[in-house]
Amino acid sequence: MEIFGLRLRAMLGSEDWDVSFDPDNDGPDPDHGHDTED
Amino acid sequence: MHPDTLQFRPEQIAAVPFSKRPDRWILVNPTVASWVIVDQEALDCLRGGAINKISVKQRELLVRNSIITSSTSNHREGPASHIMSPAPHLAVFHVTDNCNLACKYCYADAGREFNLMSIETAKAGIDFAIQSRSRRINLLLHGGEPLLCGAEWLEEFCKHVKRARKNHPEKDIRLRMQTNGTLLTDDYCRILAANGFHVSLSLDGPKDINDKVRPFRVGGDSSTDKVINAVRLLKKYNLSRAAISTVTSYNHYRLDEVALFLDKLGFSAVKFNCVYGIGRGAGSDCLITPQQYFNAIKKVVQLRMDDRIKMMVAPINYLLQNLLDPERRYMCMKSPCGASNNVLSFDAEGKVYPCDDLLNTAAFSLGDVFTCTMDEVLRSNLSRKFRERVVNRITGCKTCVWRAFCGSCCPAQVLLTKGDMMRPSNLCEYYKRIFPYLIESLYNEKIKTLKLLIRRDKLESGD
Numbered sequence: 031m032e033i034f035g036l037r038l039r040a041m042l043g044s045e046d047w048d049v050s051f052d053p054d055n056d057g058p059d060p061d062h063g064h065d066t067e068d
Numbered sequence: 069m070h071p072d073t074l075q076f077r078p079e080q081i082a083a084v085p086f087s088k089r090p091d092r093w094i095l096v097n098p099t100v101a102s103w104v105i106v107d108q109e110a111l112d113c114l115r116g117g118a119i120n121k122i123s124v125k126q127r128e129l130l131v132r133n134s135i136i137t138s139s140t141s142n143h144r145e146g147p148a149s150h151i152m153s154p155a156p157h158l159a160v161f162h163v164t165d166n167c168n169l170a171c172k173y174c175y176a177d178a179g180r181e182f183n184l185m186s187i188e189t190a191k192a193g194i195d196f197a198i199q200s201r202s203r204r205i206n207l208l209l210h211g212g213e214p215l216l217c218g219a220e221w222l223e224e225f226c227k228h229v230k231r232a233r234k235n236h237p238e239k240d241i242r243l244r245m246q247t248n249g250t251l252l253t254d255d256y257c258r259i260l261a262a263n264g265f266h267v268s269l270s271l272d273g274p275k276d277i278n279d280k281v282r283p284f285r286v287g288g289d290s291s292t293d294k295v296i297n298a299v300r301l302l303k304k305y306n307l308s309r310a311a312i313s314t315v316t317s318y319n320h321y322r323l324d325e326v327a328l329f330l331d332k333l334g335f336s337a338v339k340f341n342c343v344y345g346i347g348r349g350a351g352s353d354c355l356i357t358p359q360q361y362f363n364a365i366k367k368v369v370q371l372r373m374d375d376r377i378k379m380m381v382a383p384i385n386y387l388l389q390n391l392l393d394p395e396r397r398y399m400c401m402k403s404p405c406g407a408s409n410n411v412l413s414f415d416a417e418g419k420v421y422p423c424d425d426l427l428n429t430a431a432f433s434l435g436d437v438f439t440c441t442m443d444e445v446l447r448s449n450l451s452r453k454f455r456e457r458v459v460n461r462i463t464g465c466k467t468c469v470w471r472a473f474c475g476s477c478c479p480a481q482v483l484l485t486k487g488d489m490m491r492p493s494n495l496c497e498y499y500k501r502i503f504p505y506l507i508e509s510l511y512n513e514k515i516k517t518l519k520l521l522i523r524r525d526k527l528e529s530g531d
Contacts, residue, residue: 031113032092033126034511035104035133036392 069127071120073139078115081135082469084504094507095135101394101472102133105511154446154455157204158399158406159197160413160424161190164212169248170285171270173316173349175425178212179285187221189418191228192437196420197412198236199442208244210424215251219259226263246270246312248282249298250291257305267302268310269335271295273326277319281354299333310337315364316354317343323364324371331377339382340365342495346425346484358498365502369509373516384520387506390473392521403459403475408434408451412442420445422454425480454479457489464492474499 080099086092093111096103106114113121119136130136163185167178185193197205207229209217217225226243233241245260249269260267272278275292282291302309311330313319319326323340330338342361343354356364369384371377386398399406407422414420415427418437426432434445445451457479459471476482476493483489493499509517 031109031122031126032107033104033110033122033129034106035129036510036514037102037132 069124069131069138071122071127074119074127074131074136075139076114076117076119076136083111084469086508087504088508092511094504096469097134098469098471100134101390102135103391103507104130104133104135105507153201154409154451155202156197156200156408156410156412156442156446157202158206158208158411159193160208160210160411161185161193161214162211162413162415162424162427163190163209163214163217164416165428166216167211167213167248168216168250168285169213169282169291170288171282171314171348173281173314173343173347173352173354175344175347175349176212176427177347183416184217184221185414185416185418187224189414189416189437190221190225192418193414194225194228194232196414196437196440196442198232198239198241203238204240204242206242206244208246210246213248213251214245215247215256219255222256222259226259229263242266244268247298248291248295250284250294252298252301254301254304257301257307261305261307266308266310268308268312269295269298269302270312270314271330272313272316273319273322274329277322277326281314281316281318296333299335303334309333309335310339311335312339312341314341314343314354315356315361317356317360318354320356320360320364324367327368327371327377327379327381331379335379337380337382340368342498344425344481345494346481350485358495359501361495362498362501362505365498366505369506369520372520373509373513381520384506387473387502388510388517388521391503391506391510396475400477401475402477403472404455404457405475405477405479407454407480408446409455412445422451423480425478425484429484454489462490462492464496468492468496468500470499470503473503 080097082096082098084094084096086094091108093106094103095106110122113119114136119127127136131138165178165181165183170179194207197207229241229243243263243265245265245267247267247269272281275290278292279290283289284291299309313326313330315323327338343349343356345355349355365384368381372381386401389398390396390401396402399410411423412420413424413427414437419433420435420437420440421427421432422434432450434448434450459465459476462476465471465476474493478493479489481494482491485494506517
């Protein structure tokens, strides 16, 4: 029997696996901050 | 976790068949945007009420992903809603309606007018933007072509930003620019570099593609060499090099080639936007179907998975993020979306709009930067209307399996093309294909697919 699932936080922790563009740390963001929350 | 306390509710969970394997199913909880993949045996156990035949570890996985519910544990929360607490962190300055290019699909229909935002209006816009409750404020110079403003205007703008930073040390104010790059000079680059701008260029591919859709307004001449020169200038001044590339009938079938071209030029991130059917895009020969956009994006997914390009590629990262995490950081793929919520836009006269797609339509103006406060603008009925457009209220989305993953965006495009924002996304059929495609990819090639979320140089440096 196979059951497969992934949750980002459960798997890696959101701090270790930063998925958004942070231009100051990660380089340019082509979408100009549409993905950054305060 | 005793199996007697666990329950599978088939009426709340959708079973989506795999595209290539008849013995695998994606079980989706559309309410909280979670999913798992099961084989036929597991599905039969769930449907037949034989949860006790499933191992403890697998039962925990099902509970964690809200496929089965436990009467003794908390269920995972779905994507958070921000209806009640708008805090714009992006202010888009539509510096001019003018443009030196005549892109066939321009959603802003730029080039009709030869206006320029006065520096006084721009300063009022900066002061207006920092009224937001958000700590981080992104000020984006957009257009038309923002570099038509001239170096003196740009320096004045930056001086006022410096004053704002000094007077509001609690704010993290960032400067950004979206430009076609053809007017970029050393002088401009010195100002951009000195003020920490993040610059993104618009480029749709190699010369034989880009020149057909993005020619100069006067004479229809080639613009591509000038954009490539702009990349060189950005590199010279150590400025960021990101790109926005519009996917049209001219490049969708060669998007892998476009991605390789941009990667080789030295862009470290790109966003592939599907052409909008608004402005000059409406009825143009540039339009493509959601299926064609899906096929194009798939080509780039494969390139990145094969490590043939280094660039970070949006929107693939956003799609995966929405599949793997309930947090919705990308304002153009959440419900409600960012309009009058995370973003506001200003036209050249200082009128305020819910987002940059709605500029220049008087009916969508929320006020202006001179006489209104941000609080008044955000409390207006029109602002509320956008924040109340949540996917569960949209006929056609209410029963969709993927509704909490896509957010049925973008309402502005739906409104401008269909006259009613309470209709499903124009890219609905694309979302219905790309989400199961990426889930299957996560199952078949987990690590390679997860790498699409992060920059390759980060991986290479071992971070």
